[in-house]
Amino acid sequence: MKRIVFTGGGSAGHVTVNLALIPHFVRAGWKVDYIGSENGIEKQLVQALPDVTYHSISTGKLRRYFDWNNFKDPFKVVKGVFQAQRLIRRLKPHVLFSKGGFVSVPVIFGGWMNKVPIIIHESDITPGLANRLSFPFATKVCVTFPETLDHFQANKALHVGAVIREEITAGNGKEGLAFCGFSASKPVLLIMGGSLGSQKINQLVRQNLQQLLERFQIVHICGKGQLDSSVQADGYRQFEYVNERLADLLAMTDLVVSRAGSNSIFEFLTLNKPMVLIPLSRQASRGDQILNAESFRKRGYAEVIEEEQLTGERFVQTVLSTYEQRAEMKAKMQRDQVANGIQSMVDLIMSCAK
The missing domain is CATH 3.40.50.2000 (Glycogen Phosphorylase B;)
Structure with a gap:
């Protein structure tokens, strides 16, 4: 053997x-x-x-x-x-x-x-x-x-x-909506800060939650130990980490906000999910995510906010404007789909x- x-x-x-x-x-x-x-x-x-x-x-x-x-x-x-x-x-x-x-x-x-x-x-x-x-x-x-x-x-x-997990393409959007208690009549925003989470992204989401909820239902994967049970709202679900249900959540998602790790963004590309990418800063990394994000921005798959430029107003505006561009982004993804x-x-x- x-x-x-x-x-x-x-x-x-x-x-x-x-x-x-x-x-x-x-x-x-x-x-x-x-x-x-x-x-x-x-x-x-x-x-x-x-x-x-x-x-x-x-x-x-x-x-x-x-x-x-x-x-x-x-x-x-x-x-x-x-x-x-x-x-x-x-x-x-x-x-x-x-x-x-x-x-x-x-x-x-x-x-x-x-x-x-x-x-x-x-x-x-x-x-x-x-x-x-x-x-x-x-x-x-x-x-x-x-x-x-x-x-x-x-x-x-x-x-x-790119190496893409088979199960990530087998998600069921209806099951994702049922799991979160969401409706099919309102778009879904998925926010991921990576498996270790991002305190800055989490804080911005919670500070601007009501404004975002006017337009989206929100799934917030905030990282280990970063749940905030004091934040509760209709149309908002938060998790430390999602594994088995991630494919279903992605299937129901209309727009992703994420770090720019290569594995994740290529999975989003495979699923034709428009992205707002917030790469780890050079102070917290070697700058690899900045290069990944810029590569996807140039190809028209994503909008990018560098962490040093991240404010509540910039965050909300970029999310809303990217959602309005989603059809154009998805067309480019489908045209350039990688094997x-x-x-x-x-x-x-x-x-x-x-």
Whole structure:
């Protein structure tokens, strides 16, 4: 029996592609293992899968800012490397697939020490720190944007396009409306701040809620620990995180407000959902979401508000004006519809399995 180890985590964006790929290997009869952190969101998402064995190791976060944890996290990473090396030696996988994130670094090192073929996936236009550290140990690097090829050696890098989960396209809008208690007679605005949420976006939504509710019914996915039970209104539903019902919520949605993580925005593109994108600022990231958002803005799929320019008035005006442009945006999305790269990715991984 063939065996594959998946890794990646720290945020839902570093798990989504793995969740899209795993069913293909389960159906093919492979043994599937996942190595992640002890308490990360990847553990929550993967442990719900019946045919995947989850293994926890020590991990440390790769920060771009000062934090006292920066002094002790390298020791956690070293510990994680040895844990991953022993675990992979015992599992004896034929191939290792990494979606990136700080969780993946010790696993990549452990796989390399065991001479396991390693496939890395990079979603954003510019590679993240974890993938840059891991690249020398990889057999192949798969990218979503063709521009990303410029950052890697030509003999290792391959453009596969977006990897879209099968279930995200199978949503039922009527079930989404029923789940939220909404009516089909009023448009739906879906607001997502990412799996970790965004305090600034959440605050703006709640401060301008009554004005937005005049035009929309609102589903607000606000992130772990960021629910506000004091905010209640007809036509407004808030959730920390949505997994199984997300496809239904997207199916009923007329306009999305979101961060600009590559996995999410390509799913919105696949579903022809006009977007208002609020990318993470350069102070909070390496600026990858800004580049992702600008790419979609140039193609006519989205309007963009940079976080430094985010005010209540600007937010509401952009949401309303983007909704008025929705037909034009959807026409451009349908014209430029990108192919799902999932089968190319599956074929590559299987061909690289030792």
